[in-house]
Amino acid sequence: MADRDSVLEALRHQRIELPSWAFGNSGTRFRVFPQPGVPRDPYEKVADVAQVQRYTGVAPSIALHIPWDRVDDYAGLSRHAADNGISLGTINSNTFQDPDYMLGSVCNPDPRIRQKALDHLLECIEIMDATGSPDLKLWFADGTNYPGQDDLRSRQDRLAEVLVAVCERLGPGQRMLLEYKLFEPAFYSTDVPDWGTAYAHCLQLGEKAKVVVDTGHHAPGTNIEFIVAFLLRADKLGGFDFNSRFYADDDLMVGSADPFQLFRIMYEVVSAGGLEPEAGIAFMLDQSHNIEPKIPAQIRSVMNVQEATAKALLVDRDALRRAQSRGDVLGANAILMDAYDTDVRPLLAQLRTEMGLDPDPFAAYARSGYAERIAAERVGGTQAGWGA
Ligand code: RM4
Ligand code: MN
Numbered sequence: 001m002a003d004r005d006s007v008l009e010a011l012r013h014q015r016i017e018l019p020s021w022a023f024g025n026s027g028t029r030f031r032v033f034p035q036p037g038v039p040r041d042p043y044e045k046v047a048d049v050a051q052v053q054r055y056t057g058v059a060p061s062i063a064l065h066i067p068w069d070r071v072d073d074y075a076g077l078s079r080h081a082a083d084n085g086i087s088l089g090t091i092n093s094n095t096f097q098d099p100d101y102m103l104g105s106v107c108n109p110d111p112r113i114r115q116k117a118l119d120h121l122l123e124c125i126e127i128m129d130a131t132g133s134p135d136l137k138l139w140f141a142d143g144t145n146y147p148g149q150d151d152l153r154s155r156q157d158r159l160a161e162v163l164v165a166v167c168e169r170l171g172p173g174q175r176m177l178l179e180y181k182l183f184e185p186a187f188y189s190t191d192v193p194d195w196g197t198a199y200a201h202c203l204q205l206g207e208k209a210k211v212v213v214d215t216g217h218h219a220p221g222t223n224i225e226f227i228v229a230f231l232l233r234a235d236k237l238g239g240f241d242f243n244s245r246f247y248a249d250d251d252l253m254v255g256s257a258d259p260f261q262l263f264r265i266m267y268e269v270v271s272a273g274g275l276e277p278e279a280g281i282a283f284m285l286d287q288s289h290n291i292e293p294k295i296p297a298q299i300r301s302v303m304n305v306q307e308a309t310a311k312a313l314l315v316d317r318d319a320l321r322r323a324q325s326r327g328d329v330l331g332a333n334a335i336l337m338d339a340y341d342t343d344v345r346p347l348l349a350q351l352r353t354e355m356g357l358d359p360d361p362f363a364a365y366a367r368s369g370y371a372e373r374i375a376a377e378r379v380g381g382t383q384a385g386w387g388a
Contacts, residue, residue, distance in 0.1 A: 001339070004347070007313040010275055011351050014309060016242075016302050017061045017089045017284040018052055020045045020069050023295070024384030026251075026288035032385060033290065037374035040381040042069040043080055044374075050084035051295055051370055055361035056302045057352065061089035063137070063284055066124050068094065068386065074130035088131040090177070090239075090284060093124045096141035096185070104142035106162040107155040107191045118162050125169050135238070135282055136166070137212060139179040143186020143193075155191050160201060167205045176209045177238040177282070178202055181217040184248060195227045202236055210238025214286055215254065215265070216245040225264040232272040239282030240265075242305060251288040253297055255304030262304065263340050266312035275309070288386070295371065299361050303348070310344035 023045045025034045039045045042064065049062040062081065071077050074088075081088050095105035095117045103109065105117035124136055140159070144150050167176055180198040183190050192198055195211055202209040211231055218224055231237035243249075244257035255262040268274075274281045283305065289297040316335055323332035349359035358364035365371075 023048045038383040063090040065092040090135040107142040143190035177212040179212040214241035216243045216249040229268045241286030262308040266308045270312040314339040
């Protein structure tokens with residue numbers, strides 16, 4: 001097993017970014033079930049993220065989604081975040097909710113609509129300038145529903161043109177993270193359906209363009225850790241949108257559907273040095289909590305990522321390499337499984353105690369009374385939601 005102190009040290013410096021939209025109301029396309037105490041504006045979302053940070057100590061930033069988190073004064077929102085002990089992180093664009101985007105945004109056959117989508121992306125970069133956010137995350141709902149509906153190659157040309165304009169606008173220290181998704185909302189073709197398409201565009205775009213792996217965006221049975229290993233090797237992995245799903249993208253809590261898969265992903269990250277800040281991998285959650293309370297669900301999600309990371313760090317990599325080079329199939333597999341089968345909860349409890357935190361973040365939050373307080377205080381106004 002790897003040395004316990006170095007494992008603790010790595011875990012202490014891990015950073016996981018939380019999505020503002022996880023704290024708002026969300027639902028399926030059939031129904032949104034509102035919950036008591038849900039934030040009514042980005043300021044209250046920041047306060048809720050700060051709670052998760054308070055009990056976990058490794059979640060000090062909030063990803064914003066524009067226009068859901070549009071405010072008049074981004075510097076003010078930044079200060080509010082700093083006052084709450086967190087910072088503003090990735091800016092997520094939204095080119096999927098305006099009626100103009102029915103036939104796509106950046107791939108739309110109408111140049112006026114493509115320009116409108118590009119203008120939105122450029123506005124997001126302006127917001128990054130104001131907030132100091134390093135990353136712009138792009139997910140396009142673009143695609144077609146019927147064969148023949150539009151020309152697949154022309155749509156790639158249109159996409160490429162917009163991405164070039166976005167990258168040209170990025171300032172020093174800013175990156176563009178391109179996300180892919182197998183299908184949905186388009187049912188026949190999707191313009192960025194897989195990592196290969198995202199990777200090919202990013203290769204053309206150069207240094208500032210990286211791929212985001214949203215763990216919920218693959219076909220069942222896809223070997224996601226292979227994709228992660230490939231992108232890490234090519235220096236094209238920009239980050240993760242963590243969540244899990246049993247069928248299609250459902251934004252369930254990361255690690256809830258398949259904790260072993262999360263471990264395998266984190267093992268690839270750890271073994272490629274991807275936890276180091278210099279690697280520039282953004283570890284983000286992208287989840288919605290439709291039926292479970294939101295703050296505890298985010299706490300649980302952060303803990304799930306920590307547990308998978310701790311197990312990945314525990315792999316005896318020297319012994320593994322030796323077994324691999326001997327061609328010792330069962331020995332190598334046993335070394336990996338030994339780490340996975342370790343109960344890392346005591347180690348994480350120790351980590352939290354050393355960090356001055358409660359060893360059980362979930363219980364500590366429940367005892368704090370915050371949930372009851374926001375339910376009582378946040379009455380009136382309009383609860384935040386994803387607006388579908
Ligand atoms: C998409 C995608 C994006 C996220 C939106 C809310 O499916 O995963 O990352 O911003 O959902
Ligand atoms: Mn995502």
